[in-house]
Amino acid sequence: MFAEKTYIFVYLILFFNFTLGIYVLWKNPKNKSSQVFFTISILAVIWITSNFFEDEIQNENLKELFLRIDYASGILGLSMFLFFCLSLVNSKCLERPLFFSFLFIIPSAIAYLSIFTNEIIIGYQNLGSAILPIRGRLGLLYDLVAIGYPLAGLTTISLRYRKMEEQDKFKIVYVYIGMILFITIVLLTNVVLIEIIKSSPHFKEYSRIGLYSISLFLLFSGYAIARHQLFSIKILMIELLALGVLLLSFFQIIRSDSLFEFILNFAAFLFILSFVLILVKNVYREVERKEDLQFLSDRLSLANAELRQLDRAKSEFISIASHQLRTPLTSIKGYSSLLIEGTYGELGDLQKEVVEKIFISNERLIHLVEDLLNISRIEAGKLEFNFEYCDIVNIVEEVIATFEIVAKKKGLRLVYERPKKIIPKIKIDGVKIKEIISNMIDNAIKYTPKGEVVVRIKKAYVIHERHGVMCQNEVVRVIVADTGIGIDHSELDLIFEKFSRGAQISRFNTEGIGLGMYVAKKVINVHKGRIWAESAGRGQGSRFVLELLVR
Numbered sequence: 044m045f046a047e048k049t050y051i052f053v054y055l056i057l058f059f060n061f062t063l064g065i066y067v068l069w070k071n072p073k074n075k076s077s078q079v080f081f082t083i084s085i086l087a088v089i090w091i092t093s094n095f096f097e098d099e100i101q102n103e104n105l106k107e108l109f110l111r112i113d114y115a116s117g118i119l120g121l122s123m124f125l126f127f128c129l130s131l132v133n134s135k136c137l138e139r140p141l142f143f144s145f146l147f148i149i150p151s152a153i154a155y156l157s158i159f160t161n162e163i164i165i166g167y168q169n170l171g172s173a174i175l176p177i178r179g180r181l182g183l184l185y186d187l188v189a190i191g192y193p194l195a196g197l198t199t200i201s202l203r204y205r206k207m208e209e210q211d212k213f214k215i216v217y218v219y220i221g222m223i224l225f226i227t228i229v230l231l232t233n234v235v236l237i238e239i240i241k242s243s244p245h246f247k248e249y250s251r252i253g254l255y256s257i258s259l260f261l262l263f264s265g266y267a268i269a270r271h272q273l274f275s276i277k278i279l280m281i282e283l284l285a286l287g288v289l290l291l292s293f294f295q296i297i298r299s300d301s302l303f304e305f306i307l308n309f310a311a312f313l314f315i316l317s318f319v320l321i322l323v324k325n326v327y328r329e330v331e332r333k334e335d336l337q338f339l340s341d342r343l344s345l346a347n348a349e350l351r352q353l354d355r356a357k358s359e360f361i362s363i364a365s366h367q368l369r370t371p372l373t374s375i376k377g378y379s380s381l382l383i384e385g386t387y388g389e390l391g392d393l394q395k396e397v398v399e400k401i402f403i404s405n406e407r408l409i410h411l412v413e414d415l416l417n418i419s420r421i422e423a424g425k426l427e428f429n430f431e432y433c434d435i436v437n438i439v440e441e442v443i444a445t446f447e448i449v450a451k452k453k454g455l456r457l458v459y460e461r462p463k464k465i466i467p468k469i470k471i472d473g474v475k476i477k478e479i480i481s482n483m484i485d486n487a488i489k490y491t492p493k494g495e496v497v498v499r500i501k502k503a504y505v506i507h508e509r510h511g512v513m514c515q516n517e518v519v520r521v522i523v524a525d526t527g528i529g530i531d532h533s534e535l536d537l538i539f540e541k542f543s544r545g546a547q548i549s550r551f552n553t554e555g556i557g558l559g560m561y562v563a564k565k566v567i568n569v570h571k572g573r574i575w576a577e578s579a580g581r582g583q584g585s586r587f588v589l590e591l592l593v594r
């Protein structure tokens with residue numbers, strides 16, 4: 044019975060190693076590691092087969108032949124591990140033919156000597172159930188290579204581990220685990236527990252467990268190179284746990300005493316195996332999804348950083364360009380106003396009109412440059428405020444005064460309705476608020492072909508909710524109403540966006556670029572105030588309201 048089971052067990056192991064080798068090669072045939080892995084798995088199959096038959100077969104000559112093949116395939120398989128490690132770390136050694144041949148010739152020569160000469164083994168001593176090899180003169184050399192090559196492999200991957208790409212490191216970890224499991228089981232069965240095993244009636248079978256455990260090494264390494272990039276501690280833990288359970292149920296098969304028990308245990312093993320496969324697959328899927336998400340979010344944040352960098356560069360450019368524009372514009376302003384005032388001699392009516400046009404256009408350009416500068420300051424977070432108590436009525440009146448000529452020239456009535464109640468002083472950045480009011484009136488004139496522009500200042504109370512409590516606040520409103528082109532309902536909020544202009548606005552005015560209201564909104568937000576537009580629609584005039592808190 045035991046012998047029968049041993050056969051099945053060995054067949055299973057052989058089948059497993061062989062299919063694993065084929066699978067790994069099939070997954071990635073051009074990859075060096077896969078090729079070396081395939082060679083190792085085939086050598087392992089030969090090694091296990093010959094080791095098995097050297098004990099089982101009765102024919103004396105065949106016994107010795109299998110022993111020699113056992114030795115040869117063993118040394119080739121073990122030394123292949125070094126090549127496997129070199130390929131894992133993409134070592135340049137594999138591309139140097141001389142070095143490669145040197146590494147390859149030694150184990151090949153030993154394999155040759157094992158089969159065809161008496162240098163490594165002379166023969167064997169029959170112990171009944173097993174055989175004991177009688178070693179030749181170069182037996183020690185065999186041991187040195189058998190230990191030295193795998194050790195060199197492990198050293199190589201250990202030294203290169205740090206320099207490896209993060210996604211490749213997991214391969215090394217898996218190979219290590221596989222190799223350590225293999226070595227530990229060999230040491231346990233052939234060294235540490237040898238005395239106990241020797242006294243067992245199944246000494247022969249137990250002593251082979253070490254050799255069979257090469258399948259564990261193959262399992263881990265094959266898995267590492269067939270599976271790309273996915274490495275997580277969570278997966279590793281689950282896999283190790285699953286493997287432990289599988290091994291237990293596998294040993295259960297070997298320990299069964301009757302055929303019935305054997306079949307039962309085997310069925311249990313298959314059941315556990317399928318369960319483990321489903322479990323691991325699901326964990327994989329979950330980790331894979333997480334990694335995909337991570338990858339996407341990494342890419343997004345990278346793109347985001349690049350965009351921010353681009354935006355910063357753009358703002359810097361605007362800032363530098365605006366500063367350069369400011370100086371000549373200021374001197375145009377200065378000289379044209381001196382010309383208008385007659386400092387350089389009285390001008391004729393026509394000349395005066397032309398210079399006034401120069402002055403007005405220049406004023407617009409100055410506003411525009413100021414807006415551009417403000418934008419770059421806002422985006423760099425460098426817009427500075429100088430809050431102090433100001434008389435808003437004064438500010439509005441000053442601004443209106445500067446627009447009187449412009450409005451008159453356009454044939455518009457610029458009406459200022461003096462406030463009926465006393466308007467309290469409010470804490471604001473006077474310069475910036477003046478700029479905004481100036482922008483509002485400028486727009487009203489720009490976008491009103493005929494009729495009037497009315498400016499009002501009002502005190503009002505607003506109720507709002509703060510931390511769940513209703514509060515009442517006193518506010519001051521500056522309202523600029525016109526009888527101009529009006530604003531479509533859908534555009535009322537849009538006009539406060541960056542570079543945003545009304546749909547057909549360029550028909551009426553080609554100078555604006557859609558920054559004034561955007562800057563205004565940003566500045567008013569810092570003041571904790573509000574600015575908004577009202578209009579009954581196209582051609583119905585508009586009302587711009589600026590609301591500031593009294594504090």
Ligand code: ADP
Nearest residue numbers: 486487490538544545548555556557558559560
């Ligand atoms: P622009 O430089 O285009 O005037 P603004 O930010 O000052 O930029 O205004 C944004 C847009 O709001 C304008 O392009 C225009 O479409 C609309 N707008 C502003 N004021 C008025 C107004 N008084 N009447 C009609 N549309 C206006």
